[in-house]
Amino acid sequence: MKRLLYAALLGAALITVPTPALAGSSGVRFATYNLSLNRASEGLLREHLADPSVDDVYRRQARNVAEVIQRAAPDVVLINEFDYDPEAARLFADNFLAVGQNGAPAQKYRYRYVAPSNTGISSGFDLNNNGVIDTTPGDGSYGDDSYGYGIFPGQYGMVVYSKYPIDYQAIRTFQLFKWKDMPGNLIPADFYSPEEQAVLRLSSKSHWDVPIRIGRETVHFLTSHPTPPTFDGAEDRNGRRNHDEIRFWADYVTPGGSSRYIYDDRGRRGGLRTGEQFVIAGDQNADPNDGDSTGGAVEQLLGHPLMSTRVTPDSAGGPEATTLQGGANLTHTGNPAYDTADFADTAPGNLRADYVLPRVGLQVRDAGVFWPVQADPLSRLSGVYSPAWSAVGGYPTSDHRLVWVDLKIRC
Structure with a gap:
């Protein structure tokens, strides 16, 4: 059963996007969204989310990204670039997602998960080799010398929201996993000293199961x-x-020797067991055809025998943006309908960076990228780059688009 998510009159064509089936049925929508709710200093995101009545660029952006989520109505969604703060995660759910924005249906998520990120955690080493070990948050090259880039601890973190129960006791995190402990890793050994290699963490934020x-x-x-x-x-x-962070999940979902080296933050070893169901989600910062990825990074997932890639999320807004922006986009070989990130006409151009990849055997009923064409009234939620939004990255929401996949799951 489908309900209209939005409708816009484009010439004679009525554009509709289905919302997931009602709770209790077998249709479940999984999504990922890099919504750029990162702020310039620690605690500022909480401050902005605590009082939604204030009308400034920060609250407007928060209302806009909440509306995108409400229009897409995912049942389970990963949020990227949300500064680590459990209270901020609660405030966003209560003050923005659970309050209808511009007539969009409120979305209530009974369950959420948030955990620390490697971003902005000082390593105590000169990881960018500029001759200075910067240990002062917000200062100079502090972000480059942290385990993951961030000018304060937790900047650019993650949150998971779910309408279905989360098995909190069974969650596994891999924030502390050392890069050197991945067999055949791509660490540039001539750049990092042996002492640095001994402490480097693989995940720039974290990996969560x-x-x-x-x-x-x-x-x-x-x-x-x-x-x-x-x-x-x-x-x-x-x-x-980036290549090895992506490889981590490719190994994790492969039972047996490929995942034997993995250990989580509580010391448990190995990956998923044979037959376990999974959905991989996130801003992978890698395009299979274009951009600056190293050595077929995301192909490690797209070409994995356990990954369902028969249906690729797409949009009409991506191709339109390629045509209107031109520039680097005109040199691309990938299908712009699959793009999920709008980097305007600057190099490397618009890319497919965000993914929701279910396991083979999970039936994909529908999929899409929330990127309306400019004639659609909802294009105000993606917009185009403007200095008016420079305080929040230049867009009314984000330079990334929400990606969703509907799965049929036996209940």
């Missing part, structure tokens, strides 16, 4: 946000790390 209970089934929601494969030099330290 969040089990979601859907009726009698458990689906492991495997969430992460690998570092962009840029902002480095010839050593390609970020590109290599």
Whole structure:
């Protein structure tokens, strides 16, 4: 059973997007959204979310990203770039998601999960090799010398919201996993000293295995946000790390020897067991055709035998943006309908960066990218780059788009 998510008159065409089936049925919508709710200092996000009545650019952005989520109405959603703060995660759910924005249906998530991120946690080493060990948050190269880039602890963190129960006792996190402990890793050994290699963590934020209970089934929601494969030099330290952060999930879902090396933050070893259901989600910062990724990074997932890739989420707004913006987009070889990130006409152009990838055997009923064309009234939620929004990154919501996949799951 489908309800209209939105409708817009485009010439003679009525554009509709289905919402997931009602609770209690077998249709479950999983989504990922890098909504750029990161702020310039610790505690500022909580301050902005505590009083939604204030009319400034920060609250408007928060209302806009909440409306995107309400329009898409996911049952389970990973949020990327949300500063680590459990209270801020509650405030966003209560003050924004649970309050209808511009006529959109309120979304109430009874369950949520948030945990620390490696971003902005000082390593005590000169990880960018500029000759200075910066240990003062917000100062100079502090972000580059942290375990994951961030100018304060937890910047650019993650949150999971769910309408279905989360098995909190079974959650596994991999924040502390050392990069060196991945066999065949791509650490640039000529860039990092032996002492630095001994402490480097693989995850730039964290990797979470969040089990979601859907009726009698458990689906492991495997969430992460690998570092962009840029902002480095010839050593390609970020590109290599991005590759291995993506590889982590490819190994984790493969039973047997491929995942035997993995250990979580409580010391439990190994990955998923044979037959366990999963959905991988997140801003992977990697496109299979274009951009600056290293060594087929995301193909490690897209080409994995356990990954369902028959249906690719798409939009009409992506191709339109490519045509209107031109620039680097015109050199791309990938299908712009699959793009999920709007980097305007600057290099590397718009890319497919965000993914929701279910396990083979989970039936995909529908999928999409929330990127309306400009003639659609809801295009105000994606918009185009404008200095008026520069305080929050230049867009009314984010330079990324929400990606969703509807799955048929036995309840």
